[in-house]
Amino acid sequence: MEKQTLSFQAEVKQILHLVTHSLYSNKEIFLRELVSNASDACDKLRFEALDAPSLYEDVPTLEVRVWYDEAARTITIRDNGIGLSADEAVAHLGTIAKSGTREFMARLEGEQKKDANLIGQFGVGFYSGFIVADRITVESRRAGLKPEEGVRWSSEGTGEFEVETLTRPARGTDVILHLREGEEEFLSLWKLKSIVGKYSDHISLPILMRKQRWDDEKKAQVDTDEWETVNKAAALWTRPKSDITDAQYQEFYKQVSYDSEPPLAYTHNRVEGRTEYTQLLYVPAKAPFDLWNRDKRGGVKLYVKRVFIMDDAEALMPVYLRFVKGVIDSADLPLNVSRELLQESRDVKAIREGSTKRVLSMLEDVAENQKDKYAAFWKQFGAVLKEGVGEDHQNQERLAKLLRFASTSAEEGVGFEDYVKRMKEGQEAIYYLTADSLATARSSPQLEIFRKKGIEVLLLVDRVDEWMLSHLFEFDGKPLQSVAKGGVDLGKLQDEAEKKHAEETAEAFKPVLERLKAALQDRAKDVRTTMRLVDSPACIVVDEGDMSSHLARLLKQSGQATPGLGAGKPILEVNPEHPLVKRLDGDARFDDLAQILFDQALLAEGGQLEDPAAYVGRVNRLLVA
Numbered sequence: 001m002e003k004q005t006l007s008f009q010a011e012v013k014q015i016l017h018l019v020t021h022s023l024y025s026n027k028e029i030f031l032r033e034l035v036s037n038a039s040d041a042c043d044k045l046r047f048e049a050l051d052a053p054s055l056y057e058d059v060p061t062l063e064v065r066v067w068y069d070e071a072a073r074t075i076t077i078r079d080n081g082i083g084l085s086a087d088e089a090v091a092h093l094g095t096i097a098k099s100g101t102r103e104f105m106a107r108l109e110g111e112q113k114k115d116a117n118l119i120g121q122f123g124v125g126f127y128s129g130f131i132v133a134d135r136i137t138v139e140s141r142r143a144g145l146k147p148e149e150g151v152r153w154s155s156e157g158t159g160e161f162e163v164e165t166l167t168r169p170a171r172g173t174d175v176i177l178h179l180r181e182g183e184e185e186f187l188s189l190w191k192l193k194s195i196v197g198k199y200s201d202h203i204s205l206p207i208l209m210r211k212q213r214w215d216d217e218k219k220a221q222v223d224t225d226e227w228e229t230v231n232k233a234a235a236l237w238t239r240p241k242s243d244i245t246d247a248q249y250q251e252f253y254k255q256v257s258y259d260s261e262p263p264l265a266y267t268h269n270r271v272e273g274r275t276e277y278t279q280l281l282y283v284p285a286k287a288p289f290d291l292w293n294r295d296k297r298g299g300v301k302l303y304v305k306r307v308f309i310m311d312d313a314e315a316l317m318p319v320y321l322r323f324v325k326g327v328i329d330s331a332d333l334p335l336n337v338s339r340e341l342l343q344e345s346r347d348v349k350a351i352r353e354g355s356t357k358r359v360l361s362m363l364e365d366v367a368e369n370q371k372d373k374y375a376a377f378w379k380q381f382g383a384v385l386k387e388g389v390g391e392d393h394q395n396q397e398r399l400a401k402l403l404r405f406a407s408t409s410a411e412e413g414v415g416f417e418d419y420v421k422r423m424k425e426g427q428e429a430i431y432y433l434t435a436d437s438l439a440t441a442r443s444s445p446q447l448e449i450f451r452k453k454g455i456e457v458l459l460l461v462d463r464v465d466e467w468m469l470s471h472l473f474e475f476d477g478k479p480l481q482s483v484a485k486g487g488v489d490l491g492k493l494q495d496e497a498e499k500k501h502a503e504e505t506a507e508a509f510k511p512v513l514e515r516l517k518a519a520l521q522d523r524a525k526d527v528r529t530t531m532r533l534v535d536s537p538a539c540i541v542v543d544e545g546d547m548s549s550h551l552a553r554l555l556k557q558s559g560q561a562t563p564g565l566g567a568g569k570p571i572l573e574v575n576p577e578h579p580l581v582k583r584l585d586g587d588a589r590f591d592d593l594a595q596i597l598f599d600q601a602l603l604a605e606g607g608q609l610e611d612p613a614a615y616v617g618r619v620n621r622l623l624v625a
């Protein structure tokens with residue numbers, strides 16, 4: 001192929017512009033990115049060679065070499081991995097196939113201190129070379145191609161790149177960085193070694209650099225022609241826990257997650273028994289921008305006997321734990337396992353179950369021993385964990401314990417266990433109220449009797465709460481009961497005198513009730529007296545087993561038809577002790593008052609009036625009377 005000059009894809013140009021103009025802190029990560037690409041290329045060769053061993057071309061040892069040339073001002077990263085064909089060089093080094101680039105740009109633009117670390121997070125690591133280089137040359141030959149089918153790719157990282165064919169006997173890739181003015185600090189073996197040690201120690205193949213020896217004449221260390229392995233070349237997760245420092249765990253996390261913040265917690269275990277595997281799993285401190293995308297693949301990489309198999313193997317973690325990052329290394333799976341096979345494998349099922357339990361134990365531990373940390377976790381990931389309550393019946397109880405809510409006695413952070421501990425003598429149920437917002441919940445009339453009696457009510461205001469509650473009915477043997485459903489049965493919490501008084505009042509109120517029912521027959525399924533209200537005249541409730549009005553509203557908003565409409569008409573409960581209700585009897589404006597009572601009850605629980613103008617008209621008639 002003649003030398004060709006091609007243009008970068010527009011997104012690449014934008015990235016390059018940012019990389020060369022704004023990334024100043026953490027420049028050194030370019031080496032981590034390029035070594036990691038070299039290591040990925042070796043992983044890919046190993047993987048493809050499972051079916052086609054001839055790809056090794058009689059050189060089965062895979063390795064990465066890093067060296068510099070002071071006179072030429074270059075740093076070279078060489079691997080003997082899969083290599084690139086000319087077409088691949090154009091495609092992979094000239095365009096970005098991945099989504100998320102726009103988010104990356106937006107984030108970089110928003111960042112005050114522009115951190116180069118962000119670059120790897122979005123899968124554009126190769127371009128980080130341009131942080132320190134004003135020209136990058138890539139020389140490569142794909143494994144299996146002829147020596148004449150090599151490629152040279154070269155660019156100054158502005159708008160264009162050049163490609164041409166090259167004869168290259170050696171399989172694999174050289175990435176040659178021509179350093180910018182002012183980046184001389186990287187022309188040092190000591191410097192390069194320390195960066196490799198910091199970021200790439202866990203890389204599971206040897207990284208070779210030149211040996212140094214003491215030169216008596218120069219009175220300094222000088223580089224020799226001998227090579228030595230500078231990393232431990234043992235994948236971090238395969239080393240015994242006791243040999244790994246917290247800093248190493250944290251560094252490894254950065255590499256698997258590209259998160260610039262340290263993880264919230266991690267767990268590392270070797271599981272033995274019927275299925276054998278090692279897991280190193282992390283919970284991030286911050287939710288990613290695409291946490292809500294349930295189709296997003298998980299963040300757990302699958303290895304089989306230390307051979308990298310695939311990124312984001314979703315079968316390894318339940319969807320509700322999609323935020324977990326890390327590595328699972330199986331000793332049992334075949335190396336050529338496909339995504340489809342993973343879905344069906346019994347070993348994978350065992351791994352998923354075991355890993356889920358591990359993550360839950362890790363969260364339980366944080367919840368128990370580091371309450372502030374858990375509160376921070378809950379803010380970021382709580383709503384996702386709630387999905388698990390409905391999806392993972394096996395672990396439902398453990399998940400329920402991890403839930404946190406607001407309540408009438410606390411701003412936030414109330415777990416079922418705390419609630420149960422605070423239950424009043426004689427209280428049999430766990431009471432809750434669902435609403436659109438905390439403000440609506442806190443001012444709901446439904447809570448009045450509970451406040452009066454000092455009974456705590458959990459306030460559930462997340463969109464997933466209603467759905468979650470359709471899967472969770474009790475905790476610790478105590479039923480979950482909505483305070484907005486059915487007649488409130490305070491059970492033993494009401495004394496005999498109160499009950500007797502309630503019955504008598506209800507009896508006396510019967511004739512008025514009948515008239516109310518007639519007046520509201522199109523809107524209310526039933527009208528009845530209640531003891532749940534103290535200061536409010538009336539409230540809306542639904543029958544036990546009917547959909548809560550909050551859920552009905554959510555469904556309506558999302559355009560889903562409400563099943564059994566009509567049967568879903570709410571019940572109006574009135575407070576026979578309230579002055580407004582008392583004056584109903586004998587009032588000439590009975591019909592207007594009845595409608596207003598209903599409308600106001602609807603408004604108070606965050607509902608919307610179907611005919612607001614009619615409501616205003618009625619209120620105005622009262623005001624002028």
Ligand code: ADP
Binds near residue numbers: 040082083093123124
């Ligand atoms: P990522 O590594 O996340 O895919 P990069 O920007 O680091 O993104 O690399 C882009 C692509 O360039 C890689 O996916 C790979 O196809 C190709 N590539 C980069 N370095 C090498 C290499 N040393 N050998 C073979 N291919 C490489």
Ligand code: MG
Binds near residue numbers: 037123
């Ligand atoms: Mg990369």
